[in-house]
Amino acid sequence: MTTATISTATATPAAASATRSSHETGPKPTVVRRTAWAIRSEWIKFWTVRSTSVTLIAAGLATIAFGMIFSAVADSDAATGPAAFLTNPVDVALGGIGLAEMIIGVVGVLVVAGEYSTGLIRTTFAAVGSRTRVILSKAAVVAASVFAVSIAAAAGAIVFGQAVYAGSEATVALVDTLDVLFGTAVYLTGVALIGVALGFILRSTAAGIGTLVGAVFIGPNLLSLLPDSITDLFLKYLPSEAGSAMMSQVSTSDQLSTGAAYGVFVAWVIALLGVAAILVQRRDA
Secondary structure, three states, X not given: OHHHHHHHHHHHHHHHHHHHHHHHHOOOOOHHHHHHHHHHHHHHHHHHOHHHHHHHHHHHHHHHHHHHHHHHOOOOOOOOOOOOOOOOHHHHHOOOHHHHHHHHHHHHHHHHHHHHHHOHHHHHHHHHOOHHHHHHHHHHHXXXXXXXXXXXXXXXXXXXXXXXXXXXXXXXXXXXXXXXXXXXXXXXXXXXXXXXXXXXXXXXXHHHHHHHHHHHHHHHHHHOOOOHHHHHHHHHHOHHHHHHHHHOOOOOOOOOOHXXXXXXXXXXXXXXXXXXXXXXXXXXX
């Protein structure tokens, strides 16, 4: 009886040691698999937190609703009405994009700054094990979600807007607006990613939203009040102005070409995400 007890006691540490050894020498998850796990986690968080998922869907619905309203009253008061600054049926139908981009930018800020305000970001960093991977995962989930909603909302706005269009110009088929759809979705996705970057940089919901609204939406209007020698040099390189060129079917002399606009806008997004990655590595959570 005693011998059996001793054998069991001595065998247990040996078995535990063998188990530990097998785990230590077993294959570790690859970088791709760890990244996939992180993206899956961020995807679940994004679509289960109402403040982000509902707001994003609301932005898409607002785009369609305002597009239909603008289209339905296109010629009711062309000099001062809601479509006075637009020139063709597609622009009228996408008149709600201005509101949608602001809402979507706020979603990008909330995805990050919300975790900083609750302290959950520390848990996220610890669970993922790489702060850079956290940034990439959040950016990937936000980009995929916003792009899908944006392109569906823009397509819906054009289709339903053309259906109720009251103007005198000829309506445009959806197939002829694919370049506008793609440019709109890319622009809104980029605005959301700028919000993500500002969330990591400023770590505050209020500061992130304030900076986003001031720099992306209000800043260009203030800059346009300066002398033409300054505005002609800098204004068209701002994210909002590059986005306008991306979403336009016809480029004007004061805008970048479509290709250059894509390059400038993507450079803004990558640069801000790069600054966010550097600051996240250097600062405490």
